[in-house]
Amino acid sequence: MRVAVIIGSTREGRIGDAVGRWFMERARERSELDLAVLDLADFDFPVHYPGRATGEMTEFTEEIARAEAFVVVTPEYNRSFPASLKQAIDFAYEEWQTKPVAFVSYGHGSAGLYAVEQLRSVFTELHTVTLRNGVALDFLQQPLEEDPSGPAGTRRDRSVRVMLDQLGWWGRALREARAVRPYVS
Structure with missing residues (x-):
């Protein structure tokens, strides 16, 4: 199953790329x-939405169309997700439909869960299935570099396994459903 892992932060000095690498391992x-990594920092998207899609927008949208499932790696900024992620999500529409979306969130205190709750609403509008279980990293409690064999590392690894098991189940189920009948949007 083709899974696009979208790294949503583009801030200078971000840790989203480190979180993405940790997840990918x-x-x-x-x-x-x-697995295909779509790091939004690698795309040169326009500041204003143009009348015609740019090459970068088209490349991103084609990757979304090719994927059968998604993992969105997102920080929480001011109880929400980054504008760069919203912009990229909005470049596609039908390409997202009838595919599962899982979340790896991170932050200080809330572990990025406010961002995930807002993303669920956005992805519901795009006719996706968002997974209940995800991976939430609270860097106030446990730094990313903490010993992976310790209790925090074990809990995090279990969260990744459960999320990927569910993503695989939904990805296969929705692939089969799309093959049987077209989605009605």
């Missing part, structure tokens, strides 16, 4: 997943 253990 664990996800690569799953042989059934064909």
